[in-house]
Structures are given as structure tokens and as C-alpha cells.
């Protein structure tokens with residue numbers, strides 16, 4: 001049987017293009033549940049593995065409309081869990097600006113509410129501006145953020161294991177509600193966190209909600225290799241992506257895991273027309289509405305430097321390694337170098353896909369491209385970021401997904417109930433069950 005690709009939707013509520021919200025008929029209210037719920041139901045109709053909501057814990061008036069205001073994502077997942085029943089629901093939570101007990105609890109509750117459909121994108125938080133919102137003088141340096149994330153994840157998993165799977169007995173005859181022998185107190189004392197436990201939530205239906213990550217620095221890949229089950233990446237060239245996936249799998253192997261224990265999903269922003277000409281017209285229409293201030297802010301965040309200080313019509317300057325988002329910075333700089341782009345051209349490119357690969361063409365061309373990347377071993381699937389909502393994503397689901405299904409590259413129906421089922425990931429056993437087996 002041929003391997004199938006995985007598909008996720010990278011949802012920014014109103015779409016990923018900085019000017020998408022200005023298109024005729026496009027949604028412009030990011031805090032209106034009905035519009036987001038409709039897009040998620042479209043993804044479920046398309047049998048997508050999951051929808052994903054990115055997040056940050058800082059903003060400002062110069063932030064792009066796609067990022068300036070948004071729902072707190074875990075709250076949003078709670079609401080979405082009751083209007084959907086098969087699709088996975090994934091959101092970002094930063095390990096630098098939250099407490100592991102609160103996050104373990106919220107994610108466990110969501111996994112129960114959704115009956116096993118939750119994923120957590122673990123990020124260390126890229127913007128230094130977040131520190132001032134959390135009573136901190138400074139944003140911890142890159143290496144320290146990752147050391148915190150390592151410990152944080154171990155604490156959260158330990159809390160999810162507070163109770164064995166069958167700890168809640170609720171025996172009306174004997175009056176025993178919970179079996180105390182099946183409780184495990186974490187008693188964690190580490191460099192960054194002291195957490196006693198147990199958690200006041202029983203073990204999540206999936207054992208652990210699925211762990212996603214998106215860091216692309218060496219330290220980010222090391223963390224992903226040891227703990228992530230899905231890695232989001234932004235890649236613009238097939239050969240770079242093959243090398244990236246192989247490096248990530250080396251890290252997984254080094255951590256004692258199988259090479260295919262981690263799924264690589266690439267961010268792609270498709271702009272689709274019935275003809276190539278129509279697709280290019282949409283790009284031009286979007287381009288004409290771009291606000292240069294917010295698109296420069298997107299580029300500055302992606303490159304990790306204030307780009308307003310450089311000549312717009314000069315070459316993209318060499319920059320020191322980013323301490324914000326090394327992965328995006330590396331990809332954007334390599335695009336600028338390979339295509340000899342000026343800073344203005346790179347800014348306009350980043351406005352379209354916020355650093356993700358932009359794919360312009362007919363449904364067949366888009367499907368051909370995704371198939372080629374998938375068959376080349378560049379990835380296990382794609383995170384689709386529509387430029388605006390709802391039409392372009394509906395076009396992807398109605399016109400590209402059927403081609404992929406016809407070619408045997410994507411499911412026609414869900415075969416399981418949980419996000420782990422969709423992704424083909426095993427449910428982690430409780431450590432006590434493993435100990436019995438040994």
C-alpha cells in the first residue's frame with residue numbers, strides 16, 4: 001500500500017497573507033467564532049488531520065493584521081471541540097511564558113473534551129517583547145529557553161502520568177472513587193521548575209496530547225528529535241528539505257527513537273486559480289493591498305533584526321544568526337541569495353506566506369507540486385496556509401484534495417477517532433504499565 005500524506009491547516013483565523021483580510025468577501029474579524037468554526041469544518045470535510053492555531057504572547061499596533069489580535073488558542077480549541085468530531089485541534093503554547101502545571105491541566109482537559117483530538121505546538125517564544133508581559137526584565141537567551149523547554153516537557157508528561165489509565169474506578173457499590181495505588185506523585189525539583197503534583201485531571205485519552213514543534217535551530221532540532229511527534233518546518237527547496245528531514249531523524253535516532261517517529265510537515269501557502277493567469281491575478285490583487293509597514297514588521301520578526309534600517313532597494317544584508325526564529329531566517333536568507341532579491345522584493349515575498357513556501361497555480365499544478373515534494377522524501381505532509389478566508393481554503397479542499405485522493409495520496413475517510421490515529425502515532429503507555437512488562 002502506498003504511503004499517504006498528512007494534511008493540516010495553518011489557520012490564522014482570517015488567513016495568512018498580510019493583506020488577505022482586505023480581499024472582497026474575505027473575513028476580517030479574527031475574533032468571530034463562526035468564521036473560524038466554518039473554516040475548521042471545511043477542513044474536517046476535507047478529512048484533514050488537524051487544524052493548527054499559531055500564537056504569541058505579545059503584540060503592537062505595527063504588528064501585521066494576521067497577528068495583531070487573536071483568540072487565546074486553548075480557549076478556542078475548547079469551543080471548536082464541541083462543534084467538530086473527527087479533526088485534530090492543535091495550538092501553540094510557549095514554554096517560556098507559562099507554568100507547566102496550568103498547561104498540563106488545560107491540555108488534559110481539552111483532550112478529554114475533544115475525546116483525544118488535541119496537539120500542542122511547543123515553542124520557546126521567539127519575540128523578546130513578550131518578557132515585559134510576564135514580570136521579566138529580559139527574554140531568556142536561545143540556549144536557556146531550550147533548556148527550560150526540555151525540563152518543562154518532562155514535567156508536563158510527568159503530570160499527565162499522575163494517574164494510571166484505570167485509576168478512576170467510580171465504584172458505586174464500594175464507594176471507591178479513585179484507586180490511590182494508581183496515583184503517582186511527581187515531586188519534581190529541577191533547575192527551572194519545582195512541581196509536586198499530582199495533576200487534578202485523569203490521564204488524557206491519547207496518553208499524551210500529540211507533541212508538535214517548529215524550531216529549526218540545531219538546539220530546536222535536538223529537542224524535536226528527542227520529544228516531538230510532528231515537526232513543522234518552512235522550506236523552499238526540495239533538496240534542503242530532504243537534508244532537514246534527515247538531520248531531524250538523526251537527532252531522533254540519537255535519542256533512541258525510530259527514524260520515522262517524527263513526522264515532518266511543511267508550511268505551504270497555495271494561491272489557486274482555475275487557470276495560471278487567474279492565480280497570478282490573485283497574487284497581484286493581494287500585492288496591491290499590502291501595507292508596507294506591517295509587511296516589514298513580519299520580515300523583521302522572521303529575520304530577527306530591525307530591517308527598517310536598511311536600504312529597501314539594496315541587497316538583503318548579511319545578518320548574525322537570529323535569536324528569534326532561526327529556521328525562518330535561514331530560509332528567507334537563502335531565498336534572497338538564490339534569487340538575488342532586494343530587501344523590498346524579500347519583504348513583498350514574506351508578506352504572501354509569512355516565510356512559508358508560496359505555490360501559485362491551478363489545482364492540478366498545486367497537487368503535482370505537493371506530490372513531487374512528498375515522493376522526493378522531503379516531508380510527511382503539508383500545513384496549508386490559505387492567504388485569506390474562506391474562499392481559498394474551500395478551493396483547496398474542493399479542488400486539490402480530490403486530486404490527491406484520486407492519486408491515492410490522501411485519505412477519503414477518517415479511519416480512526418483520535419489525532420494520534422490520523423497521524424499513525426502510537427498511544428504512549430503509562431510508565432507503570434511499561435515497568436510491569438519489563
Ligand SMILES: Cc1cc2nc3c(=O)[nH]c(=O)nc-3n(C[C@H](O)[C@H](O)[C@H](O)COP(=O)(O)O)c2cc1C
Nearest residue numbers: 054055092214215216217220232233234325326327
Ligand atoms: C509552521 C510553523 C508554525 C510556527 N508557529 C509558531 C507559533 O505559533 N509561535 C511561535 O512563537 N513560533 C512559531 N513558529 C516558529 C518556530 O517555533 C520558531 O522557529 C521558534 O520559535 C524559534 O526556534 P528556532 O530558533 O529553533 O528556529 C512556527 C514555525 C513554523 C514553521
